[in-house]
Structures are given as structure tokens and as C-alpha cells.
Amino acid sequence: MAQVITLKDVASEAGVHVSTASRALNPETRSVVNDETAGRVLAVAERLGYRPHPLARGLRTNQTLTIGMIVPDLMNPLFPPIYAGAEASLRDKGYSLLIGNDDDDPVKAKAVMAALLERRVDGLILATAHLDFALPAALNQEMVPTVLVNRTTDSMALPAVIGDDDAGIGLVVRHLVGLGHAAIAHVTGPTAVSTGRIRREAFARWMDSEGLAAEPALVVEADAFRTEAGHAACDRLLDSGVSFTAIVAGNDLIALGCYDALTERGLSIPDDVSVTGYNDMTFIDRVNPPLTTVSLPYEQMGAAAAQTLLVMLEFEEWQHDVVDPSAKLQPSLVVRDSTGPAPAG
Amino acid sequence: MAQVITLKDVASEAGVHVSTASRALNPETRSVVNDETAGRVLAVAERLGYRPHPLARGLRTNQTLTIGMIVPDLMNPLFPPIYAGAEASLRDKGYSLLIGNDDDDPVKAKAVMAALLERRVDGLILATAHLDFALPAALNQEMVPTVLVNRTTDSMALPAVIGDDDAGIGLVVRHLVGLGHAAIAHVTGPTAVSTGRIRREAFARWMDSEGLAAEPALVVEADAFRTEAGHAACDRLLDSGVSFTAIVAGNDLIALGCYDALTERGLSIPDDVSVTGYNDMTFIDRVNPPLTTVSLPYEQMGAAAAQTLLVMLEFEEWQHDVVDPSAKLQPSLVVRDSTGPAPAG
DNA sequence: CTGAAAGCGCTAACAA
DNA sequence: TTGTTAGCGCTTTCAG
Secondary structure (H helix, E strand, O other), X not given: OOOOOOHHHHHHHHOOOHXXXXXXXXXXXXXXXXHHHHHXXXXXXXXXXXXXXXXXXXXXXXXXXXXXXXXXXXXXXXXXXXXXXXXXXXXXXXXXXXXXEOOOXXXXXXXXXXXXXXXXXXXXXXXXXXXXXXXXXXXXXXXXXXXEEOOOOOOOOOXXXXXXXXXXXXXXXXXXHHOOOOOEEXXXXXXXXXXHHHHHHHHHXXXXXXXXXXXXXXXXXXOOXXXXXXXXXXXXXXXXXXXXXXXXXXXXXXXXXXXXXXXXXXXXXXXXXXXXXXXOOOOHHHEOOOOEEEEOOHHHHHHHHHHHHHHHHHOHHHOOOOOOOOOOEOOEEEOOOOOOOOOOO | OOOOOOHHHHHHHHOOOHHHHHHHHOOOOHHHOOHHXXXXXXXXXXXXXXXXXXXXXXXXXXXXXXXXXXXXXOOOOOHHHHHHHHHHXXXXXXXXXXXXXXXXXXXXXXXXXXXXXXXXXXXXXXXXXXXXXXXXXXXXHHOOOEEEEOOOOOOOOOOEEOEOHHHHHHHHHHHHHXXXXXXXXXXXXXXXXXXXXXXHHHHHHHHHHOOOOOOHHHEEEOOOOOHHHHHHHHHHHHHHOOOOOEEEEOOHHHHHHHHHHHHHOOOOOOOOOEEEOOEOOOOHHHEOOOOEEEEOOHHHHHHHHHHHHHHHHHOHHHOOOOOOOOOOEOOEEEOOOOOOXXXXX
């Protein structure tokens, strides 16, 4: 077991005191030490293969250089891009990302967050916020800089990096109207989370602005942003007997659930019913039929969340202010084969 | 900013010395302290909401309670289950998982590993091993317990938790033969990684044991386990002019690439050519046509890798011995619509 | 069984 | 510009 090189080794090898070595090695304080000495220390450190011990440093500086991120569901293909985007930005600044998932369960969320806090993460990125989300006491007390991503809450002033869902829903509604659809249903995601509620409100607004009545009977809510929940919700819609020629689903997974429900009843997509999704998940272009959906730059979203957090980390006083993240990310419509002209009435 | 409770606070509140408090709080040493005293310390700690500082502890005990995991591609749906399985097992034991991806690039892999090592991870789980993989010097020197998952190497004695690819390929070959196929092609993954090479060898062996010649012309190698690479490789196969009625793809992504290549030439799946995949990725059951593939318990694989690592962590002397992980995980065949009877010759 | 004291590797006053 | 001196919060000898 090769022995580990410590700062003391570097210092003695370079013939200086450890504090001088420390200063020489830290770019922030390097200016304070003699150029020639600094050069020598750097050279020795390099030669010995010195690696600062993050724990020792952190113990002093009271930071771990780790950021915690909580996602609702590791298996949902929506999150890897967000995660990857954040990770890349953070790593550039020397931070590592610790990930946890909470299965979209607020109770579990609290436990995961506690575990992260116990590890003294310097900041938190939450992709799991429920609208009624309340920060655990620990988070309030310790004031860990936190940013929300993808979802937001209405109760708190936490910076949130999200997509412009109102615009996104506008895109699909107008697309559908352009195809001649008038009776358009909406299978929403859980309206306890912002993406569910905002999309639902946007749907009503856009229907209205297109001069179409958003009949209450045409809106049903899925319990979760999952295929099975979408399937069940769509079943309810179908059972209710209202007629419609298109479905705007709360996200791609729910849309897939609608596929299942529709197919089970022998309805064809898009000949009988057009379906749209939201997110443009990986491989959603390969399902049968390829799904018309709304695409968002998720990797960029993760990166933006990381940047926002980095700013908060730098200016501690911003911590609980509303840091205004850059404008909402703009969605784009991806037209595939799940939408077509409204069947002749 | 509520002040953070330290061991000193607990000790003074309980009227004991910090070292006594430390002993009382640590299950391993609790027996050495008076039951009554221990109880009091525990109670105070609980009441004050004391949380040990992991950095301080780690600095003493020389462990970080973090494990690093490197995957080739965060976006590949194959890895989230492995990751999730490992994370759950590790968290049970108080470890956290730090994840990194290397885009299957050995150079990048080294950088990511260095970053992880710099953070003093207690162990490493690598899902990225190339067959010619050489441990970076740091890993050898510092002897960080390491386990391989999903892939293995041939040069080193590192424990590896992998699936039984030979059996898996046997499953698809026999399935295809059972459907009457005789001219079966194989689009392999990169044979520089074990999953690519083992499957390729298994293919030859099983063809042979079925009494079919595995013609060299029927085997082409994709550059990567990705759709585009599969597409390109399948194009080469098609261009070569050999005739075949089925393709065994190295994994699901490559199979999807074959779909593309076949479809472009107006070939129908499975009427003209049957295609099989490997992995049973999320949503691969929803592509068009649903892919016949080999399923492996990936979540369990991640958990097994974590368990193996945990054992190594406990018995340091095992570090570079061959820890024999439990038997290879057994695959199962999932028959869907991408395979059908061989077209009448 | 418990207290005293040392020290993990590093940074940050404070002196010189 | 550099060295001295304290610790960060915890575990672990070593005495008592």
C-alpha cells in the first residue's frame, strides 16, 4: 500500500512550512507567496503526486463540494438528461453530484433529503417538488441553497428552472386545432405537482383562446406521471361516454397509457383519436405510432439549474431570496404519426 | 442559522466527556460504557437532534462512506436499474453512491476515476470495463476495492457480477432455430468489451451445436452498443450480399439500428427478417415491432455488485484476491413480435 | 468504566 | 512574504 502523500510531505520536501505550501497550492492565495517558492512547491506536489484530502479541507472550510439531487424516479428516461446536464456543469467547478430517488413519495423524499443533509451537501437540486412542498425543518434551519428543476411549487420562494409549459401546451392545442379537432380531451398528470397543474390550466386557456369550450368532462387526472396511471385515467374518460377526437396527455408516459386504453377498445391512433405527449423522451419516437410531443432541452435545464445553484453558493446572502433563473426554457413541437386530421364528423 | 449540534454539545449536556459520548454513540464501542450513562447520552443526542459529522469522522477513520460508480452512458436505459439496485443496497449500509460517466472512452474513464479517487471513495463499481482494461496506477497503489458489473475483463482478477451471456445467446439461437431459421446473422457489439466478445463466441458455439455453420460473412461488428452503430453494421451486412433470414443483435440498441437499416431497404420485420436484441430495455416492448430479446435482472445485478463490494470492504485482505461473486445471473427469453417463422425458401 | 490528550490533513488567523 | 499556532469534529490510544 503506497503511502498517501500529504501536504506535510510536500512542505518538508520543498523546504517550507505546511501553511506556505497550502497557500502556494491554493490559486486564491497563491499571489501572497513568493513566485519562486510557489513554483517550487507546485513542482514538488506534482512530482510526489500530491492530492489534497477533500475531507480535511472540508472540515476546515465547512464545505463538501458535493451537491445532492433528488429525482422522483430513476427509471424515468426524463431525468438522466437533466442529471447529466447538471453533473457536467457542476464537475467543471469541482463539485460532485450525489443522487437519490424518492419514488415521488413525499415521505421518502424527506428521508432521502435527510440523508443528503447528513452528508453535508453544499446544495440541493430537487426535481421532485410537489406544489404543497414544505421544506423540512433541517433545510430551513441550515439554509442549504436549493434549486428546483422541472417542477416548481407555489408556496415558496425557491428558484426554479422550468420549461414554459404554457407555451408547450399552446403548441399542441394549436397543432390539433389546425388538424380540425374541436373535441379535445386532456389527461392531466397529478395536479399536485406544478407540471400537472400548469399544463392543465394552460390547456383550458388555450382551448378558450381557440374558441373551443374546455368541457370539464373532457379533463381527467392521472394519479401519476406513469403509463398505468394514464391507462386508468383514459379508461375513465372512455367510460364516461363523452366523445372526443384527440387527447392531450400530461406527458409521454401518460400518452403511452392512453395508447393502451385506446388500443384495447379497438380505437386506432390517429385515425380515430389523435394523441399528444409531453417531454419527447428517449425512444418515444420509436413507439407505435411514433408520438407527437413537446420537446424541451432537458440537458440544458439541468445545466441551468446547476448554474443557478453555483451562483447561490457564491453569494450566500442570496440563499433564500428569489434568485431569478434565466427565462423559462422554450419548448418545441415534434410532430410524428400519433396525430392526424380529425375524423370526418 | 440554527447552530449545528456537535458531539461536544451532547457530551456537556449529558455531563460526560466527549470521548465517552463518542463511545456511547458508536454501537461497536457502546458495550464498554456503563449502560445507564450510555442511555443518557443517547437520549440527549436524540433530544438535541445530534447528527455526526461525516467529514470529521472520515478524517479519523479514513473512510468516506461513499462508493464511486462509473457507467459508459448515463442516457442508456440499461444502467439506471443497475445503478438503482446498487444504490439501495449501499444506502442500507450507510454508503452513498457517486456516479460518473465516461462515454465509453477509456481516456475519459481515467479522468473520471481520478476524480472519484481524489474524493477518496471507499470503493468503486465499474460498469465500463474494456477487455484490455488496465487499472490506473492510483487504483493499484491505493488498492481501492473494485468490482466490475455487467462487463468483465480478461486481464485481471477483479470480481465481476455479470449475466450468463452464453446462456442468453443460446436462448435466442435456439428460439430462432425453432422457428426454422438456418441462415442467422450476428451483429455484434464491440468485441473490445466482454459483453460483445462473449456473445459473439457464444453465437458461434450455439450455431455449431445446432449443426449450423456460423459463416464468417454472417458476423459483423458494430463500433458501439448504439443505434447508429448497429445501423451502420447492418448496412454493411446487407451490402455484402450474403443472405440470411434472422439477425441476432448484440443488444437492444443495435437491434434498433438493424430495424432502421432493414426498413430503409423495404425489408419487413419479421416477415423478411427476424431480429432479436439483448437486455430488454425499458420501452423496448413498445417499439415497432416489439422486440424479442433477452431479459436480465439488472436491478439485482446492481445489488449483487454492491454486496460483493461490501464484503470486500469488510475484509480488506480480500481486496485483490478473486472474490467469487455469486453465480452468473440467469437470463430469460422474452418473445415478442420481431421474430417469426423463417420465410419459405 | 471514564477522562485526558493527541491527532487525522488541512486552512486561517496572527505574528514575525 | 513566511512561520506559528489553533483548531474544524471526531475517534482512539493511554492513563486513571
